[in-house]
Amino acid sequence: MSYFPQLAEGFSELFASIANDRVLVLGHARPDGDCIGSQLALTRLLRAEGVDAVALNADPVPDALSFLIQETPVLNLRQNLDESSLLFVDCADEGRVGPKSSKAIANHNFLGNIDHHISNTKYAHFNLVDSKAAATCEMIAGLAFDFGWDVDPLTAQCLLTGIMTDTGRYSYAATSRRVFELSGRLVDCGARPVTTAQALYENEPLCRLELLQRFLATLQTKCDGQLGVGKVMYQDFLDTGATYEHTEGFVDYTRSIRGVKIGVYLEQRESTVKGSFRAEHADYRVDTLAREFGGGGHACAAAFSSGESLSEIEPKVLAAVERRLGEV
């Protein structure tokens, strides 16, 4: 059986066209588990098939995910990128790699784009996009099995990590039979769910829990309990010693409140505000909500970054959510 029959031809052509190239496997800025898992796994899979592939991300691999790197080559922007061909993973558009990478890759060949975001703009020559996939790692795992490639234990661990994180530990609506089947095969290849879970969910710096405590103190509901909102202020980072990456998952608390349809997380950074949305179901289309503020994402999970101050943007965001709640 085939997991992604509709992608077979494109992937086959993409693979044939890079056999003799140097390939950069790019992910998005502020990379998460699915991004890093995809970058590392695809790099390893291509290298095992004889392709000179390396992963590239201008932002560092988050601490909690660094156990996935091992000997896999990961470049940063200080290195010479040569005349490499580019393979984007988990990037809805080419700008998602962040401004620093965008500049560095401007004259390169945008060869491939493997992604599961519904908002993907199909910006590359080969666009392998499946918005029904729960994770880009699900797509890469499925393609690897479809093509009979060898999946070594570390590659399997990378792919399982992306699946586990982007499904919210097998909890989101996109968690399909295929997600479970592929996860089972990855376990067979040597992936261990407990390894990823301990690294990601049982390895919390105390400063993160201090930040979480401050964040929970801000939690409120509005709009008859259908809107949940919580914030972290820049001063909280200074006071606790926590960093931006420590707020991963905070937005989920806003949606977890009984009765809440759309959860909003606002994070005051040094000179920007980051906002995240989570919706109870896809009808709320928080991707289009995020787009109003210059961001994007999925129907149930989306985010933006704004140069406005928190006091300027907060009422606009809450008003937009209130409108959306009224429309659905």
Next chain:
Amino acid sequence: MSYFPQLAEGFSELFASIANDRVLVLGHARPDGDCIGSQLALTRLLRAEGVDAVALNADPVPDALSFLIQETPVLNLRQNLDESSLLFVDCADEGRVGPKSSKAIANHNFLGNIDHHISNTKYAHFNLVDSKAAATCEMIAGLAFDFGWDVDPLTAQCLLTGIMTDTGRYSYAATSRRVFELSGRLVDCGARPVTTAQALYENEPLCRLELLQRFLATLQTKCDGQLGVGKVMYQDFLDTGATYEHTEGFVDYTRSIRGVKIGVYLEQRESTVKGSFRAEHADYRVDTLAREFGGGGHACAAAFSSGESLSEIEPKVLAAVERRLGEV
């Protein structure tokens, strides 16, 4: 292929022997997702095969799991239990059903015992025990598929719920290829992971998050960061309106701190103190630690209840943990 070949003969004989009986499907006191999922699923599966089965638990189905009941018959102890045969699920020994049920079933036929606890005492006529299974629901799902039984959508949802809860959302070490394969088949039968996840993990009363915030404010590490401890005071319950059942899972935060080997949660109740332990691995044997304070449990997860005051018991508990850390 067969999921539980070693249980096939026993299950076949068990099933043959109950064809004309009235069967009570019993679970343990203070039932969790795997217990309720197993009781309801096995009751439904047997009824679909023509057996007069009903579920029985002296304790009520927890609110968060009540969506799984629907039309499945669930008895309480006020009803006449007749001359029914008993099938225990998820019970390591017959006493796990709790004192009220134990009395009511004393003269009945202890026919079957389907369970995954390593400490199972094999107290019934047919003992189907597999301590490698991650959940009793995993065993029931595997047996149902092995025997070619029809698994309707609600039965599949019950089984998926037990698997999801007893694997910590596919995070614990026992999360095997079989766990994922069976979960995939349950999705095919109509189970929806998001339904269980939303009922269990995204349906938090705001008072619980207020209590969590107060609890997190007490988190500390001791013993060079190897001991994590956090508390909830009785006044916190009064102030937030939260109840004892809202502290479910708080102990996991104490163990989730980076570097912590043993996590301790202390809860000041009206006239008692509840204590819970979590260990990074089984060598810490927190079950024997809990026993020092009149409790018990598993090597990595144990609890006690004490009549001493918090100020009396807390230093004793922390000293005992410190000793244990020194010994291992």
